[in-house]
Amino acid sequence: MTPRSRASKTMRRFLVSLRDTLGTDRSSAPERSDATNTDPEHSAPEHGDPANADSTSEDGSVYGPSYFGAGRDSSGDRQGISGYAVYDRVSSNADIAAYLLWRNFRAEKALDVGCAKGYLVEALRELGVDAYGCDVSEFAVENASSAVSGLVRTGDLETGLPYSDAEFDLISALEVLEHLHPEKVSAALAELRRVSRGVVYATIPSFGYNASGPDGHFEGKVRPECLERYRVDGDDRGGPIPFEELAVDSSGQPVEGHLTIASFQWWTEAFARAGFVRDVEVERRLYRDISPLGLAKFWNLYVFCVPGASSRSLLEPREPMKSLWDLGLVHPLVQDAASKGLLAVNPESASKDSNVPEASNASE
Numbered sequence: 576m577t578p579r580s581r582a583s584k585t586m587r588r589f590l591v592s593l594r595d596t597l598g599t600d601r602s603s604a605p606e607r608s609d610a611t612n613t614d615p616e617h618s619a620p621e622h623g624d625p626a627n628a629d630s631t632s633e634d635g636s637v638y639g640p641s642y643f644g645a646g647r648d649s650s651g652d653r654q655g656i657s658g659y660a661v662y663d664r665v666s667s668n669a670d671i672a673a674y675l676l677w678r679n680f681r682a683e684k685a686l687d688v689g690c691a692k693g694y695l696v697e698a699l700r701e702l703g704v705d706a707y708g709c710d711v712s713e714f715a716v717e718n719a720s721s722a723v724s725g726l727v728r729t730g731d732l733e734t735g736l737p738y739s740d741a742e743f744d745l746i747s748a749l750e751v752l753e754h755l756h757p758e759k760v761s762a763a764l765a766e767l768r769r770v771s772r773g774v775v776y777a778t779i780p781s782f783g784y785n786a787s788g789p790d791g792h793f794e795g796k797v798r799p800e801c802l803e804r805y806r807v808d809g810d811d812r813g814g815p816i817p818f819e820e821l822a823v824d825s826s827g828q829p830v831e832g833h834l835t836i837a838s839f840q841w842w843t844e845a846f847a848r849a850g851f852v853r854d855v856e857v858e859r860r861l862y863r864d865i866s867p868l869g870l871a872k873f874w875n876l877y878v879f880c881v882p883g884a885s886s887r888s889l890l891e892p893r894e895p896m897k898s899l900w901d902l903g904l905v906h907p908l909v910q911d912a913a914s915k916g917l918l919a920v921n922p923e924s925a926s927k928d929s930n931v932p933e934a935s936n937a938s939e
Contacts, residue, residue, distance in 0.1 A: 638715065663694070672695050673701075675864055680776070681888060681893070683744055687708040688708075692719045706726070708726065710729065711732075736766055739770070741771065749778045768881070776879075851882075870908070
């Protein structure tokens with residue numbers, strides 16, 4: 576099966592899932608893969624540690640089988656429950672993220688923190704990047720894609736990652752850091768700094784002013800009864816949002832397990848204290864890449880650099896005049912945008928770019 580035929584086959588199921596996840600969160604939409612479709616009429620959970628919540632999976636983990644779709648509606652309807660109705664390489668948007676990273680960062684060795692089943696690791700390796708992954712979920716790692724066997728492992732930012740100091744040129748943390756308790760964030764960012772020698776690319780649900788792209792918002796992040804107050808306060812709020820005011824899902828638990836919801840400014844300052852410098856110019860470049868796919872307002876993205884590292888060459892984009900579609904990205908969102916005439920294809924790049932490694936069939 577070719578990549579394009581695989582994308583066509585999964586298009587209907589993906590759009591059902593997308594319709595569901597665009598329901599109420601992120602100004603009617605979610606971020607990359609951690610969709611937050613939430614019913615506004617939930618009862619409030621008791622204040623406490625969500626690790627002890629009733630929504631834990633049978634294996635005792637919040638991020639066990641049910642979080643990744645086991646026993647759920649395979650059509651993609653999440654029914655207001657956190658986690659994924661369907662979790663695979665397409666619904667996780669792994670190929671979009673991989674092309675975005677491959678095109679914008681010339682990394683030799685990369686780490687995906689919070690890799691789940693390793694689809695981004697798989698996609699990056701198909702593009703020639705020496706990529707690895709780790710996740711706190713033993714279930715996800717044990718059920719990772721066969722193409723990344725031995726390349727993904729369990730790892731926890733709170734207790735320390737199983738890697739050496741300054742081991743990676745590029746670290747991605749996509750919809751990960753908001754799952755930490757606020758008091759754990761500083762130590763987690765220090766751990767990212769320890770294993771990084773170049774750049775950290777993160778997507779984090781955020782609110783308030785964004786220097787590089789669309790501003791964040793409060794919808795889907797705070798409880799409906801708190802929304803008006805938060806809107807009035809606007810940029811005066813930095814965060815994190817108090818636990819008792821966080822949005823909850825149909826089980827009464829914080830949406831997607833999100834515990835640290837804060838402003839762009841708050842996260843920027845937190846990374847700065849850990850020894851990173853935010854690069855808004857590179858962020859703007861990434862937003863330009865994903866805007867034709869309708870993702871810019873949903874992916875609250877950040878690029879943080881290690882000062883003094885040889886990161887300028889790392890930040891040099893490949894083929895800057897071409898779109899991700901021109902470079903060979905295949906995904907239902909690309910297919911949909913192209914069918915609507917939203918993607919301008921460079922006629923000089925109608926054939927597959929010679930610098931893009933030929934994808935393997937490992938995931939087919």
